[in-house]
Amino acid sequence: xxxxxxxxxxxxxxxxxxxxxxxxxxxxxxxxxxxxxxxxxxxxxxxxxxxxxxxxxxxxxxxxxxxxxxxxxxxxxxxxxxxxxxxxxxxxxxxxxxxxxxxxxxxxxxxxxxxxxxxxxxxxxxxxxxxxxxxxxxxxxxxxxxxxxxxxxxxxxxxxxxxxxxxxxxxxxxxxxxxxxxxxxxxxxxxxxxxxxxxxxxxxxxxxxxxxxxxx
Amino acid sequence: xxxxxxxxxxxxxxxxxxxxxxxxxxxxxxxxxxxxxxxxxxxxxxxxxxxxxxxxxxxxxxxxxxxxxxxxxxxxxxxxxxxxxxxxxxxxxxxxxxxxxxxxxxxxxxxxxxxxxxxxxxxxxxxxxxxxxxxxxxxxxxxxxxxxxxxxxxxxxxxxxxxxxxxxxxxxxxxxxxxxxxxxxxxxxxxxxxxxxxxxxxxxxxxxxxxxxxxx
Amino acid sequence: xxxxxxxxxxxxxxxxxxxxxxxxxxxxxxxxxxxxxxxxxxxxxxxxxxxxxxxxxxxxxxxxxxxxxxxxxxxxxxxxxxxxxxxxxxxxxxxxxxxxxxxxxxxxxxxxxxxxxxxxxxxxxxxxxxxxxxxxxxxxxxxxxxxxxxxxxxxxxxxxxxxxxxxxxxxxxxxxxxxxxxxxxxxxxxxxxxxxxxxxxxxxxxxxxxxxxxxx
Amino acid sequence: xxxxxxxxxxxxxxxxxxxxxxxxxxxxxxxxxxxxxxxxxxxxxxxxxxxxxxxxxxxxxxxxxxxxxxxxxxxxxxxxxxxxxxxxxxxxxxxxxxxxxxxxxxxxxxxxxxxxxxxxxxxxxxxxxxxxxxxxxxxxxxxxxxxxxxxxxxxxxxxxxxxxxxxxxxxxxxxxxxxxxxxxxxxxxxxxxxxxxxxxxxxxxxxxxxxxxxxx
DNA sequence: AATGAATGAGCATTCATTCAT
DNA sequence: CATGAATGAATGCTCATTCAT
Numbered sequence: 041x042x043x044x045x046x047x048x049x050x051x052x053x054x055x056x057x058x059x060x061x062x063x064x065x066x067x068x069x070x071x072x073x074x075x076x077x078x079x080x081x082x083x084x085x086x087x088x089x090x091x092x093x094x095x096x097x098x099x100x101x102x103x104x105x106x107x108x109x110x111x112x113x114x115x116x117x118x119x120x121x122x123x124x125x126x127x128x129x130x131x132x133x134x135x136x137x138x139x140x141x142x143x144x145x146x147x148x149x150x151x152x153x154x155x156x157x158x159x160x161x162x163x164x165x166x167x168x169x170x171x172x173x174x175x176x177x178x179x180x181x182x183x184x185x186x187x188x189x190x191x192x193x194x195x196x197x198x199x200x201x202x203x204x205x206x207x208x209x210x211x212x213x214x215x216x217x218x219x220x221x222x223x224x225x226x227x228x229x230x231x232x233x234x235x236x237x238x239x240x241x242x243x244x245x246x247x248x249x250x251x252x253x254x255x256x
Numbered sequence: 257x258x259x260x261x262x263x264x265x266x267x268x269x270x271x272x273x274x275x276x277x278x279x280x281x282x283x284x285x286x287x288x289x290x291x292x293x294x295x296x297x298x299x300x301x302x303x304x305x306x307x308x309x310x311x312x313x314x315x316x317x318x319x320x321x322x323x324x325x326x327x328x329x330x331x332x333x334x335x336x337x338x339x340x341x342x343x344x345x346x347x348x349x350x351x352x353x354x355x356x357x358x359x360x361x362x363x364x365x366x367x368x369x370x371x372x373x374x375x376x377x378x379x380x381x382x383x384x385x386x387x388x389x390x391x392x393x394x395x396x397x398x399x400x401x402x403x404x405x406x407x408x409x410x411x412x413x414x415x416x417x418x419x420x421x422x423x424x425x426x427x428x429x430x431x432x433x434x435x436x437x438x439x440x441x442x443x444x445x446x447x448x449x450x451x452x453x454x455x456x457x458x459x460x461x462x463x464x465x466x467x468x469x470x471x472x
Numbered sequence: 473x474x475x476x477x478x479x480x481x482x483x484x485x486x487x488x489x490x491x492x493x494x495x496x497x498x499x500x501x502x503x504x505x506x507x508x509x510x511x512x513x514x515x516x517x518x519x520x521x522x523x524x525x526x527x528x529x530x531x532x533x534x535x536x537x538x539x540x541x542x543x544x545x546x547x548x549x550x551x552x553x554x555x556x557x558x559x560x561x562x563x564x565x566x567x568x569x570x571x572x573x574x575x576x577x578x579x580x581x582x583x584x585x586x587x588x589x590x591x592x593x594x595x596x597x598x599x600x601x602x603x604x605x606x607x608x609x610x611x612x613x614x615x616x617x618x619x620x621x622x623x624x625x626x627x628x629x630x631x632x633x634x635x636x637x638x639x640x641x642x643x644x645x646x647x648x649x650x651x652x653x654x655x656x657x658x659x660x661x662x663x664x665x666x667x668x669x670x671x672x673x674x675x676x677x678x679x680x681x682x683x684x685x686x687x688x
Numbered sequence: 689x690x691x692x693x694x695x696x697x698x699x700x701x702x703x704x705x706x707x708x709x710x711x712x713x714x715x716x717x718x719x720x721x722x723x724x725x726x727x728x729x730x731x732x733x734x735x736x737x738x739x740x741x742x743x744x745x746x747x748x749x750x751x752x753x754x755x756x757x758x759x760x761x762x763x764x765x766x767x768x769x770x771x772x773x774x775x776x777x778x779x780x781x782x783x784x785x786x787x788x789x790x791x792x793x794x795x796x797x798x799x800x801x802x803x804x805x806x807x808x809x810x811x812x813x814x815x816x817x818x819x820x821x822x823x824x825x826x827x828x829x830x831x832x833x834x835x836x837x838x839x840x841x842x843x844x845x846x847x848x849x850x851x852x853x854x855x856x857x858x859x860x861x862x863x864x865x866x867x868x869x870x871x872x873x874x875x876x877x878x879x880x881x882x883x884x885x886x887x888x889x890x891x892x893x894x895x896x897x898x899x900x901x902x903x904x
Numbered sequence: 905a906a907t908g909a910a911t912g913a914g915c916a917t918t919c920a921t922t923c924a925t
Numbered sequence: 926c927a928t929g930a931a932t933g934a935a936t937g938c939t940c941a942t943t944c945a946t
Contacts, residue, residue, distance in 0.1 A: 060930090076378060078294065082916060092932045094918085103916065160376070163439050164292075178442075200453075204445055207435070208428075208454045215431025216424070222378050226394070229420055237416075238424040245461035276905085298941060308907045309941085319941065492909090508810060510726065514937065524911045526939085535937065592808070595871050596724075610874075632885075636877055640864070640886045647863025648856070654810050658826070661852055669848075670856040677893035708926090730920060740928045741920085751920065 061099040063089050065113065068106060073153035077161060082106075104167045107157060111169055114154030115177050121147050122183045133191035134243065140183050141213055141239040148217030155221065159214060181206050188246070197246045205246065212242045277315040279305055284326055288369040293377075298322075323373060324385055330370040331393050337363050338399045349407035350459065356399050357429055357455045364433030371437065375430060397422050404462070413462045421462065428458045493531040495521050497545065500538060505585035509593060514538075536599045539589060543601055546586030547609050553579050554615045565623035566675065572615050573645055573671040580649030587653065591646060613638050620678070629678045637678065644674040709747040711737055716758055720801040725809075730754075755805060756817055762802040763825050769795050770831045781839035782891065788831055789861055789887045796865030803869065807862060829854050836894070845894045853894065860890045 067088045071080050082103055086093040100106040125143040129136035148155040158177075163169075169177075185206040191197035199205050216238040219225050225234055283304045288296050298319055302309035316322040341359040345352035364371040374393075401422040407413035415421050432454040435441050441450055499520045503512050514535055518525040532538040557575040561568035580587040590609075595601075601609075617638040623629035631637050648670040651657050657666055715736050720728050730751055734741035748754040773791040777784035796803040806825075833854040839845035847853050864886040867873050873882055 081914080083914080093916085094932055094934095095930075097917075098930065159440065160434070160438065162292075162437065201449075203442060204449060204453050205457075207441055207445060207450060208432070208457050211431035211435050211454055212424075212428045212458075213431065214435055215427035215429065218376070218434055219423070219427050219430055222376065224375065225423055226419060229423060233417075233420060234423060237420045238427055241421070241424050241461040242428075245457040297939080299939080310908080310943085311906055313942075314905065513935080515935080525937085526911055527909075529938075530909065591872065592866070592870065594724075594869065633881075635874060636881060636885050637889075639867070639873055639877060639882060640860075640889050643863035643867050643886055644856075644860045644890075645863065646867055647859035647861065650808070650866055651855070651859050651862055654808065656807065657855055658851060661855060665849075665852055666855060669852045670859055673853070673856050673893040674860075677889040729918080731918080742922085742929080743927055745921075746926070 060089075060091070060095070064096055064099055064106070065110060068110060069153040072110075072156060077156060108169060108173070110154070111157050112173060112176075114151065114158045115173070115180065117151065117154065118144075118147050118158070118180055119176075122180055126183050126187070133187045133194060134196050134247070137184065137187040137191065137197075137209075138239060138243055140187060141209070141242060142235070144213045145217055145220075145235055145239070148213075149220060152221050155217060160218065181210060184209055191246075196248075198248045199246060209242055209246075212238065276305075276307065276311065280312055280315055280322070281325060281329065284322060285329070285370070288326065288373070289367070292369060293372050324389065326370075327373050327385060328389055328392075330367065330374045331389070331396065333367070333370070334360075334363050334374070334396055338396055342399050342403070349403045349410060350412050350463070353400065353403040353407065353413075353425075354455060354459055356403060357425070357458060358451070360429045361433055361451055361455070364429075365436060368437050371433060376434065397426060400425055407462075412464075414464045415462060425458055425462075428454065492521075492523070492527070496528055496531055496538070497542060500542060501585040504542075504588060509588060539598060540601060540605070542586070543589050544605060544608075546583065546590045547605070547612065549583065549586065550576075550579050550590070550612055551608075554612055558615050558619070565619050565626060566628050566679075569616065569619040569623065569629075569641075570671060570675055572619060573641070573674060574667070576645045577649055577652075577667055577671070580645075581652060584653050587649060592650065613642060616641055623678075628680075630680045631678060641674055641678075644670065708737075708739065708743065712744055712747055712754070713757060713761065716754060717761070717802075720758065720805070721799070724801055725804050756821065758802075759805050759817060760821055760824075762799065762806045763821070763828065765799070765802070766792075766795050766806070766828050770828055774831050774835070781835045781842060782844050782895070785832065785835040785839065785845075785857075786887060786891055788835060789857070789890060790883070792861045793865055793883055793887070796861075797868060800869050803865060808866065829858060832857055839894075844896075846896045847894060857890055857894075860886065 064085060067085050068080065071084055071088065075084075082096050083093050086096055096106070100109065121143050122140055125139045126136060129139055148159075185202055188197055188199055188205055188209070189202050192199040192202070216235065220231065220234070225231075280301060284296065284301050287300055287304065291300075298309050298312055302312055312322070316325065337359050338356055341355045342352060345355055364375075401418055404413055404415050404421055404425070405418050408415040408418070432451065436447065436450070441447075496517060499517050500512065503516055503520065507516075514528050515525045518528055528538070532541065553575050554572060557571045558568060561571055580591075617634055620629055620631055620637055620641070621634050624631040624634070648667065652663065652666070657663075712733060716728065716733050719732055719736065723732075730741050730744055734744055744754070748757065769791050770788055773787045774784060777787055796807075833850055836845055836847050836853055836857070837850050840847040840850070864883065868879065868882070873879075
């Protein structure tokens with residue numbers, strides 16, 4: 041929406057030009073994870089980067105636009121992570137699904153700020169993330185859907201409705217990440233154990249004999 | 257809505273104002289449910305009950321204390337719901353677990369704002385919910401734990417570590433509720449189908465043969 | 473809208489209570505005439521009276537409510553002025569109309585701040601002054617209407633449609649006041665001459681022979 | 689609306705940008721008419737013409753200077769309107785005065801925002817509109833003055849002091865336009881009726897027998 | 905037990921303007 | 926001739942909280 045965007049959109053020239061935009065985004069992310077969405081304000085970002093609040097508006101039309109940009113980045117990053125994972129195990133659906141689950145959880149734990157605005161914000165609390173972007177968001181689920189379908193075709197998964205199953209898998213992963221981020225999991229349980237169990241059981245619920253994932 | 261009303265006090269309780277604390281909590285809950293956590297302010301509560309904002313501070317040290325009390329109430333309510341459910345199927349662990357899952361989800365969907373402050377608020381962003389309360393909160397998980405253990409003893413569940421499994425079940429349920437509340441589930445999927453599938457798969461992942469819950 | 477209003481509405485107890493409300497109104501009026509409507513801000517009022525901006529909101533729901541209160545006061549004052557005038561010449565319609573015209577102009581010149589918000593504000597620039605108050609505002613025109621009608625009955629005025637004529641008389645007076653307040657009148661013309669001529673011609677336009685007002 | 693457009697410059701003028709000053713004024717006028725004086729900002733003008741806000745300052749010292757130029761243009765336009773009218777009825781003073789009155793009112797209603805900055809802005813609230821321009825502004829009144837004097841010479845008008853009378857006529861017209869623009873006229877009165885009556889009575893007040901304008 | 909009065913800090917956003925280039 | 930970057934001041938308004946009574 042401003043000249044910078046228009047003229048140099050994705051150019052990584054490194055000049056002082058797009059840098060501030062980048063800095064704003066990064067700072068917003070950091071504040072987001074530290075203080076939460078409710079406490080993220082244009083002023084706080086400005087104070088943090090030692091610029092006037094007005095300056096932020098040179099790079100983002102308004103607070104929502106800034107958030108949307110952040111969401112977009114998060115979606116892209118998650119997509120990249122999942123895509124890399126899916127390519128690694130392209131011919132082993134069970135192992136692939138397992139890897140995708142782990143990748144999703146890792147993404148959430150490694151990028152709590154992205155995760156919060158991507159998946160934990162109630163829609164009524166923010167001007168709706170533009171519809172076109174939603175489509176892109178849903179692409180991320182396609183990786184799971186594909187693994188599930190392929191596994192079903194190969195007889196290693198029992199799946200009634202792939203669409204529904206994709207969503208319930210997502211629910212499990214989302215719950216796992218959310219509880220961990222909110223520090224709600226029993227502290228006596230090791231994080232890794234919890235994650236491994238969550239993933240294993242999630243996959244197990246789609247394998248015919250209920251046996252552990254047969255590694256491919 | 258203010259002093260005038262106060263004088264003609266048409267409040268349904270009609271009792272003396274010794275239980276103003278009670279009224280505050282009830283009103284806070286109502287506002288929470290109707291307007292959301294973000295819109296819950298001391299002022300609004302006060303306006304609603306026709307008392308001065310100052311009065312609230314006679315009963316609660318600050319907003320956080322009020323919120324803690326609310327969370328406590330939510331925990332109690334959830335406990336009551338789960339307790340009632342557990343009693344109904346005290347001798348059928350699978351069916352009981354299934355019912356508990358459904359009860360949990362129903363609670364979340366029926367009390368979205370309660371659910372938010374109980375499970376979705378990050379502790380680091382609120383003056384820490386006192387540790388003792390957390391213990392009480394964990395009681396709610398005991399219902400699931402018990403069903404799981406009992407089922408394992410009866411051979412209808414395969415459970416390695418009940419503590420961990422309880423948490424992963426909880427993760428699934430939490431994810432299910434969260435996605436629904438955030439309106440993130442594919443709109444083409446019927447809500448009931450989604451919930452039923454989520455619960456069924458969750459339980460299925462703990463049954464030896466992977467077959468659907470054998471009704472007891 | 474707040475306790476002060478409700479409990480002591482018009483009581484002139486002189487305690488420190490309603491005083492601030494009064495001070496706010498007076499200060500707003502002064503700022504209004506000095507800086508104009510566009511430059512009237514809650515903060516400026518607050519700064520002027522050495523109170524926090526927040527305090528103003530204890531006495532007025534918002535800026536509009538403050539303006540409305542001011543308009544209301546102006547309407548009341550104008551009504552009082554016109555009423556007093558009308559009573560003085562209750563049986564001499566021409567002289568009465570003349571006196572009413574002068575009273576209106578004098579009111580405008582003596583209370584430019586009231587005049588501006590009462591008559592010069594474009595409706596789209598302020599949330600509409602509540603309808604009930606408009607009725608009261610129109611009452612002020614009734615004095616002119618009555619004089620005109622009575623004069624027509626007595627044969628000293630030629631009036632086709634009293635309603636329309638009342639409005640055109642008002643237009644003349646409003647134009648006279650507005651030009652004077654905006655300091656747009658040729659400086660070589662004495663203010664009194666201008667006013668007298670304006671009033672005389674206005675009345676003359678309704679007298680049958682075009683002769684000057686026959687003093688009764 | 690920004691740099692991109694700028695490059696493809698689909699501006700209707702197509703001429704070189706030597707007359708950017710002209711474009712700025714035109715755009716400012718459009719915005720003034722469409723959005724009102726309050727919404728006229730340097731930024732918005734700049735955005736509209738696809739130039740940087742800074743560029744405007746190359747042609748106008750500040751916002752006031754721009755506004756002055758706009759007022760000047762308005763005065764010129766009004767002058768042109770009145771001039772054309774005066775020429776049409778150069779030998780019929782009554783009809784001419786009537787036409788001038790109508791032309792003035794029409795100008796005000798057709799150019800409400802022009803009218804606002806020309807006649808409704810209080811000088812003390814804007815860096816003083818330069819004195820020399822005021823003189824030019826007064827030229828517009830000369831048309832009325834001339835008609836009045838000529839009519840007086842011809843015996844169709846009774847005028848004591850043409851200067852004063854010109855001003856009171858102006859007051860009537862200004863009041864008429866102002867009330868209409870402020871939407872303060874009784875809605876039950878047709879606009880045309882109101883205007884016709886206002887003009888008729890205004891002229892009537894200068895005709896000896898008080899009879900309606902004798903068409904010449 | 906309850907309140908009225910008051911406030912400082914905070915919010916998103918807009919504005920006219922400057923200055924180095 | 927034209928701009929991009931930047932800003933300080935301003936806006937209406939809400940909030941949790943305090944304190945004397």
